[in-house]
Amino acid sequence: MTVTTPELPTQYAPADVETQSYERWVSEGYFTADVGSERESYSIVLPPPNVTGVLHIGHALDHSIQDALTRRARMRGFETLWLPGMDHAGIATQNVVERELAKQGLSRHDLGREAFVDRVWQWKEESGGRILSQMTKLGDGVDWSRERFTMDEGLSRAVQTIFKRLFDDGLIYRAERIINWCPRCLTALSDIEVDHSDDEGELISIRYGDGDASIVVATTRAETMLGDTAVAVHPDDQRYSHLVGTTVELPFTGRMIPIVADEHVDPAFGTGAVKVTPAHDPNDFEIGRRHGLPSLTVMDERGVITAHGPFQGLDRFEARPAVVAALRAEGRIVAEKRPYIHAVGHCSRCKTVVEPRLSLQWFVNVQPLAKAAGDAVRDGRTRIHPPELAKRYFDWVDDMHDWCISRQLWWGHRIPVWYGPEGEVVCVGPDEEAPPGYVQDADVLDTWFSSGLWPFSTLGWPDRTPELERFYPTTVLVTGYDILFFWVARMMMFGLYAMDGTPPFQTVALHGIVRDQFGKKMSKSSGNVVDPLDWISRYGADATRFTLLRGASPGSDVAISEDWVAGARNFCNKIWNATRFALMNGATTAADLPAPADLTVADRWVLSRLQAVVAAVNAGYDDYEFAKISDQLYHFAWDEVCDWYVELAKIQISAGGEVADRTRLVLGHVFDALLRLLHPIVPFVTEELWRALTGGPSVMTAPWPEPAHAYADQPAENEIAALQELVTEVRRFRSDQGLKPGQRVAARLRFGGTALAAHEVAIRSLLRLDDPTASFTATARLAVGEEAVVELDTAGAIDVAAERRRLEKDLTAARKESAQAAGKLGNEQFMSKAPDDVVAKVRARAAQADADIARLEAQLAALPAS
RNA sequence: GGGCGCUUAGCUCAGCGGUAGAGCACUCGCCUUACAAGCGAGGGGUCACUGGUUCGAACCCAGUAGCGCCCACCA
Numbered sequence: 001m002t003v004t005t006p007e008l009p010t011q012y013a014p015a016d017v018e019t020q021s022y023e024r025w026v027s028e029g030y031f032t033a034d035v036g037s038e039r040e041s042y043s044i045v046l047p048p049p050n051v052t053g054v055l056h057i058g059h060a061l062d063h064s065i066q067d068a069l070t071r072r073a074r075m076r077g078f079e080t081l082w083l084p085g086m087d088h089a090g091i092a093t094q095n096v097v098e099r100e101l102a103k104q105g106l107s108r109h110d111l112g113r114e115a116f117v118d119r120v121w122q123w124k125e126e127s128g129g130r131i132l133s134q135m136t137k138l139g140d141g142v143d144w145s146r147e148r149f150t151m152d153e154g155l156s157r158a159v160q161t162i163f164k165r166l167f168d169d170g171l172i173y174r175a176e177r178i179i180n181w182c183p184r185c186l187t188a189l190s191d192i193e194v195d196h197s198d199d200e201g202e203l204i205s206i207r208y209g210d211g212d213a214s215i216v217v218a219t220t221r222a223e224t225m226l227g228d229t230a231v232a233v234h235p236d237d238q239r240y241s242h243l244v245g246t247t248v249e250l251p252f253t254g255r256m257i258p259i260v261a262d263e264h265v266d267p268a269f270g271t272g273a274v275k276v277t278p279a280h281d282p283n284d285f286e287i288g289r290r291h292g293l294p295s296l297t298v299m300d301e302r303g304v305i306t307a308h309g310p311f312q313g314l315d316r317f318e319a320r321p322a323v324v325a326a327l328r329a330e331g332r333i334v335a336e337k338r339p340y341i342h343a344v345g346h347c348s349r350c351k352t353v354v355e356p357r358l359s360l361q362w363f364v365n366v367q368p369l370a371k372a373a374g375d376a377v378r379d380g381r382t383r384i385h386p387p388e389l390a391k392r393y394f395d396w397v398d399d400m401h402d403w404c405i406s407r408q409l410w411w412g413h414r415i416p417v418w419y420g421p422e423g424e425v426v427c428v429g430p431d432e433e434a435p436p437g438y439v440q441d442a443d444v445l446d447t448w449f450s451s452g453l454w455p456f457s458t459l460g461w462p463d464r465t466p467e468l469e470r471f472y473p474t475t476v477l478v479t480g481y482d483i484l485f486f487w488v489a490r491m492m493m494f495g496l497y498a499m500d501g502t503p504p505f506q507t508v509a510l511h512g513i514v515r516d517q518f519g520k521k522m523s524k525s526s527g528n529v530v531d532p533l534d535w536i537s538r539y540g541a542d543a544t545r546f547t548l549l550r551g552a553s554p555g556s557d558v559a560i561s562e563d564w565v566a567g568a569r570n571f572c573n574k575i576w577n578a579t580r581f582a583l584m585n586g587a588t589t590a591a592d593l594p595a596p597a598d599l600t601v602a603d604r605w606v607l608s609r610l611q612a613v614v615a616a617v618n619a620g621y622d623d624y625e626f627a628k629i630s631d632q633l634y635h636f637a638w639d640e641v642c643d644w645y646v647e648l649a650k651i652q653i654s655a656g657g658e659v660a661d662r663t664r665l666v667l668g669h670v671f672d673a674l675l676r677l678l679h680p681i682v683p684f685v686t687e688e689l690w691r692a693l694t695g696g697p698s699v700m701t702a703p704w705p706e707p708a709h710a711y712a713d714q715p716a717e718n719e720i721a722a723l724q725e726l727v728t729e730v731r732r733f734r735s736d737q738g739l740k741p742g743q744r745v746a747a748r749l750r751f752g753g754t755a756l757a758a759h760e761v762a763i764r765s766l767l768r769l770d771d772p773t774a775s776f777t778a779t780a781r782l783a784v785g786e787e788a789v790v791e792l793d794t795a796g797a798i799d800v801a802a803e804r805r806r807l808e809k810d811l812t813a814a815r816k817e818s819a820q821a822a823g824k825l826g827n828e829q830f831m832s833k834a835p836d837d838v839v840a841k842v843r844a845r846a847a848q849a850d851a852d853i854a855r856l857e858a859q860l861a862a863l864p865a866s
Numbered sequence: 867g868g869g870c871g872c873u874u875a876g877c878u879c880a881g882c883g884g885u886a887g888a889g890c891a892c893u894c895g896c897c898u899u900a901c902a903a904g905c906g907a908g909g910g911g912u913c914a915c916u917g918g919u920u921c922g923a924a925c926c927c928a929g930u931a932g933c934g935c936c937c938a939c940c941a
Contacts, residue, residue: 581900735907829921
């Protein structure tokens with residue numbers, strides 16, 4: 001047999017192989033989807049990272065999952081498309097660039113709209129480049145030829161197209177409403193861009209009016225009283241029924257405002273009377289609408305009081321205490337302020353307290369779209385995984401408010417609506433022009449509006465491109481549960497709407513967020529943020545990926561630490577060295593695997609285990625259980641192949657002849673399969689090793705292993721298990737007795753007719769046991785399982801007391817076990833109700849325990865006196 | 867205010883009705899000819915608490931306590 005032994009170093013050095021492999025993968029076109037192929041399609045669109053920053057460890061998890069799915073699908077013979085791209089991230093990006101300008105003492109207004117947008121584009125080129133480089137470092141097998149950006153030409157056309165269609169269908173409208181307004185970003189926000197937190201406020205009671213014509217209202221927002229246009233009480237509230245329909249005087253203003261009755265008021269809260277400020281509170285706006293009250297805006301877009309009088313020009317947070325102080329001076333504070341915890345909305349971008357503000361904005365009427373989005377999951381056209389999270393999705397889509405889509409920003413898709421000189425409103429489609437003299441709406445669209453089109457706009461929609469025909473709907477969407485509402489629901493709504501009722505994904509697979517080793521969320525302030533590039537450079541991309549995937553269960557958060565990634569690095573090194581061993585020993589895939597009948601028990605055992613692992617890994621992929629997949633492969637590779645099969649193979653190879661040749665085939669076959677199974681998770685090390693082992697061009701083009709049921713072999717598994725038990729027991733003795741691992745000991749083995757007899761050579765080799773000499777004197781007698789007995793000649797150097805303690809401890813355990821089992825077997829209820837296989841197991845356990853007792857008692861008796 | 871989830875070894879988590887598991891950490895012994903990023907052998911848990919169902923409960927049910935997440939226009 002000719003053996004090529006490539007020069008592999010004794011340690012795996014990721015940096016040496018990663019870049020090289022990746023470049024070859026790209027240049028060979030392995031990542032590029034072929035729309036014309038006959039294969040079945042498998043497609044994933046990458047959740048586009050925001051151009052604002054760099055990829056964090058959470059992206060690394062998200063990408064690792066998608067890469068593993070794509071690589072496996074490709075090996076299984078699918079035509080795979082993993083489509084990459086980035087999101088322009090309107091408000092986030094604009095903020096970043098504005099901050100940069102601020103360093104030079106400039107604002108966007110100094111540049112003007114056009115120059116500012118140019119500046120953002122410039123910045124995007126730099127930032128986007130960093131992200132792409134990170135993706136190559138991670139090993140992301142994306143189709144670079146189809147990379148997209150939410151602001152590129154095709155996608156802008158998609159945005160205009162769907163806007164126009166929704167507009168024409170009456171699903172987009174413009175209205176004056178109370179919306180969430182960020183007084184710092186100076187733009188409207190949608191509901192989900194507002195984070196609520198429980199903040200401490202003060203509830204104070206204020207007397208409006210005087211004498212009989214007075215009423216006490218409770219509020220946390222005294223400063224808005226300048227805009228009050230009514231006081232509301234509950235219609236059934238006896239305390240105030242005589243006042244309904246009358247008016248009171250609003251302090252400071254001299255205005256007389258009506259007292260109205262409205263169901264919304266909770267008589268049990270505060271004083272049971274509410275001040276109504278329609279222009280600055282969403283509830284009050286509704287009350288105002290029901291009662292025909294005027295809306296009086298008393299604050300500008302920056303939160304500064306505009307109402308004439310002593311408070312004009314004060315910021316909203318200065319105005320509050322000022323108003324309260326003035327009220328106190330007039331003796332209008334009835335009950336002193338008391339602390340009150342209530343939910344306050346904050347801008348999710350800059351944390352500024354959101355101001356409800358009455359303004360003219362564009363909205364999507366989500367009712368029909370959200371209904372369809374819910375139904376697609378309800379009827380199983382799209383499956384959400386894990387299913388528990390579907391409930392959250394339903395809660396959201398089934399109770400969704402209209403979506404405010406206009407943003408008072410400059411970076412984004414400009415709203416394609418133009419206004420004529422007479423106030424005409426025209427929505428302009430992608431291939432149309434606005435009439436002369438018309439002016440375009442100054443606002444841009446919410447970022448999520450364009451991200452919502454991602455699964456089809458990236459494939460060429462609105463054109464019926466071959467890509468769209470072939471890869472829509474996508475096979476699976478992989479993303480964090482944290483953007484289920486932000487993004488997934490939007491894509492579902494738009495996908496169903498644009499693609500005639502076909503949802504954008506067959507499955508939505510949700511993962512969690514990455515946390516540190518104590519389960520803490522990563523944040524700059526906690527100092528526990530992990531930079532994926534840092535780990536990749538120090539431990540390798542494979543180790544980083546393996547660490548993340550090993551913790552990834554559907555919908556669950558992933559905890560990681562540097563110790564663990566070091567462990568993953570060690571695993572990669574283990575695979576490296578084990579394969580190196582196989583290569584050095586002439587492992588080959590050049591011929592077919594021999595039939596089970598022609599193989600040794602050890603060969604049959606490892607092949608039986610291999611096919612079981614293949615099946616388990618496949619089952620894991622079906623459920624997106626990456627933690628289970630990784631664990632299966634880790635333990636099979638390390639605990640079974642490396643710790644046992646490789647050791648047994650050494651013995652078989654040293655025997656020479658046909659056994660050795662067959663062992664080389666089994667080794668070759670096992671490592672070939674193992675590397676293929678591991679490839680989607682740890683692509684780099686497996687590629688390097690697989691090419692060395694098989695001489696093939698790339699493991700990426702090798703077929704995915706399927707279980708070889710013909711090699712399932714329970715008897716072989718049982719036999720090797722018995723061998724492992726015996727070897728472990730003798731090793732335990734040697735370790736307890738302080739016998740050095742290398743020290744050879746004369747021994748006599750008796751197997752009492754068990755199958756283990758066939759393994760005597762292996763057992764002696766693994767345990768460093770010599771044949772008995774003429775002067776052999778047994779100083780320790782170990783009995784193991786079945787009827788095997790190992791007698792050792794340690795030249796009397798054994799610690800009898802230690803061995804006695806050991807045996808007595810085991811004996812106690814065996815007696816307890818026996819008693820327990822006997823108790824069950826003597827229990828009538830158990831015997832009549834428990835299923836047969838359970839009873840059989842207990843019987844076996846009892847027999848085992850009794851045999852152990854007899855054996856241990858004999859061993860104790862055989863111990864020499866100390 | 868609604869909804870969901872969690873509580874198992876020092877840490878992070880599997881297990882989800884029939885003898886308590888993994889990784890990392892820890893202890894002891896080893897440079898045993900693939901690997902010291904390694905090898906071998908160990909220690910460590912009344913599975914949050916209280917009841918219930920069951921022949922049998924970490925696992926099912928109810929309640930209690932603590933923790934976490936999501937949603938939310940009660941001033």
